[in-house]
Amino acid sequence: MTDKLSRRLFLQGSVAASAVAASGIITGAAVAAHHKTPAVAYGPKPGVAKLNANENPYGPSxxxxxxxxxxxxxxxxxxxxxxxxxxxxxxxxxxxxxxxxxxxxxxxxxxxxxxxxxxxxxxxxxxxxxxxxxxxxxxxxxxxxxxxxxxxxxxxxxxxxxxxxxxxxxxxxxxxxxxxxxxxxxxxxxxxxxxxxxxxxxxxxxxxxxxxxxxxxxxxxxxxxxxxxxxxxxxxxxxxxxxxxxxxxxxxxxxxxxxxxxxxxxxxxxxxxxxxxxxxxxxYNDEAFLKMSKSKIVEGREMILSAVKANGLIALPSETNFVFVDLGKGNAEIFRQEMAKQNVLIRGIYRDYNNWSRVSTGLIPDVQKYVDAMPMALEKTLAKA
Ligand SMILES: Cc1ncc(COP(=O)(O)O)c(C=O)c1O
Structure with missing residues (x-):
């Protein structure tokens, strides 16, 4: 392409672009300006202990x-x-x-x-x-x-x-x-x-x-x-x-x-x-990671079970990354809400198992948040029983 020809095409293009802009149709530059990627939260918001979906935040390895x-x-x-x-x-x-x-x-x-x-x-x-x-x-x-x-x-x-x-x-x-x-x-x-x-x-x-x-x-x-x-x-x-x-x-x-x-x-x-x-x-065969992952799950589970006991509750035995806690007279949905007020997310009622509350293990500091939040959440839950 000669210099003259490319200059002519460029000018034609600019004229066309300004015509389009004047006509109200969005130009390429305007598209770029409008193309904003929405903010997405991948995982829980900062400060929130997400212990409600049996995930294992020690992964990915x-x-x-x-x-x-x-x-x-x-x-x-x-x-x-x-x-x-x-x-x-x-x-x-x-x-x-x-x-x-x-x-x-x-x-x-x-x-x-x-x-x-x-x-x-x-x-x-x-x-x-x-x-x-x-x-x-x-x-x-x-x-x-x-x-x-x-x-x-x-x-x-x-x-x-x-x-x-x-x-x-x-x-x-x-x-x-x-x-x-x-x-x-x-x-x-x-x-x-x-x-x-x-x-x-x-x-x-x-x-x-x-x-x-x-x-x-x-x-x-x-x-x-x-x-x-x-x-x-x-x-x-x-x-x-x-x-x-x-x-x-x-x-x-x-x-x-x-x-x-x-x-x-x-x-x-x-x-x-x-x-x-x-x-x-x-x-799949990363034994070192899987061992570490399991040890964190067990550690979190022990913390939950100790807190359950310390608060006068009982729980079912578990070999999983979650624990099913018997709240006695407490309602699991109210307990979930009280925990959420303290930025700890757990599950509410399953079917008609009204007093059973499921909590997942997670990052150890997040499990600690659950442990710390439990006395107040339980007191408020029982007050509504
Ligand atoms: C017992 C059981 N099976 C299957 C699933 C489905 O999990 P995924 O589709 O992530 O493999 C879950 C999820 O929590 C589960 O608890």
Whole structure:
């Protein structure tokens, strides 16, 4: 292009731009001036102890952070390769084939797909209290409500009652172990017996979101039942011990047939992102980080349990990153509000368990805030009882 020509085009462009501006249509410069990125709070606001969602703020690990940065720089590309790598790693660690592993954005994805699949065949059976968010998904598209077994006095899961409730119209039985919000862990021998019996009548889904946080993860897992040929599926997540809740990676292990059926509802690699997969890959076998993470959870849990005792309350035993506290005559929703006034976020009432309050472990200084806030919050709660 000659100098003369480029100058002419430049002038034409300027004339056109001023004409557009005069006509009221937004110019490129004006677009730039209006393009303000909204302020976003990633995580809790400063000064707020967020202990309400069973997250683990000791993650992401340093290795995961590095991997997130590298992967995000390639965020323009779909994440097919890291998807395959993580599937391979999970398959290898659990001695299953690749076609027995399904990944999703958090375990919520695979849990929901399984619930939807089950609802095409019959009802979902669960205990009175469990993490039922995904089991409720089919209800949104017209399926029947979850069939629940009766409440038990110790807030545990009555496996005999559950077995007796597996009528021919039940397609899937869901067990959360350890359970959320109770934190209760089932006896692995009894659970194993139950899974073997129950899976002859219906698909058994064991949600093991907190398995890695327990004292003996392998012993507590029902994973081995899958390759023994039982009709059992197990869901796991990177959201808890791995400290990656916001990075959204979870998975399910099942027989090849069950995985293929569940995957009919999944978009596989298209539902995942580079950064989340990178973080999961970098964390999966990071034993030093996982050990540190667990020790912080245990430390926080001990602090909560001591405070519970010191304030004359009791709590259920827990091998998770949360504790279910019995407030006696206190109402859990009022207690939640009183805690929030002191910048401590915890959970309110679950179903009709009015006096039960769930608090998650978190950063140790945040757990300390909960401990410090407890006497006043409890006094005010009990005054309203
Ligand atoms: C028992 C249980 N399962 C599954 C989930 C889902 O977690 P995610 O989708 O982050 O894996 C949660 C979340 O708190 C949970 O408590």
């Amino acid at each position: 340093p290795a995961a952070m590095k991997a997130i940065m590298a992967a995000s720089a390639k965020g323009a590309y779909y994440a097919a390769d890291p998807y395959r790598v993580l599937v391979d790693m999970i398959a290898e660690k659990n001695s299953v084939s690749k076609s027995q592993v399904s990944l999703s954005a958090g375990s919520s994805g695979v849990l929901s797909y399984t619930a939807v699949l089950a609802s095409t065949k019959g009802k979902i059976l669960g205990p009175d209290l469990f993490w039922d968010t995904t089991a409720k998904t089919p209800q949104k598209i017209g399926a029947e409500k979850i069939k629940r077994t009766a409440k038990t006095e110790d807030l545990g899961i009555d496996l005999d009652a559950m077995y007796a409730a597996i009528t021919p119209d039940v397609a899937m039985v869901q067990i959360t172990n350890p359970n959320n919000p109770t934190g209760r862990l089932l006896d692995p021998v009894k659970l194993r017996e139950f899974c073997i019996k129950a899976s002859k009548k219906a698909l058994v889904l064991v949600d093991e979101a907190y398995n890695e946080v327990t004292d003996m993860p392998e012993k507590n897992s029902m994973m081995s039942l899958i390759n023994e040929g039982h009709n059992v599926v197990v869901a796991r997540t990177f959201s808890k011990l791995f400290g990656l809740a916001g990075m959204r990676v979870g998975y399910m292990i099942a027989s090849e047939e069950n995985t293929a059926e569940i995957n009919r509802y999944s978009l596989g690699g298209y539902s995942m992102n580079q950064a989340g997969l990178a973080a999961a890959i970098a964390s």
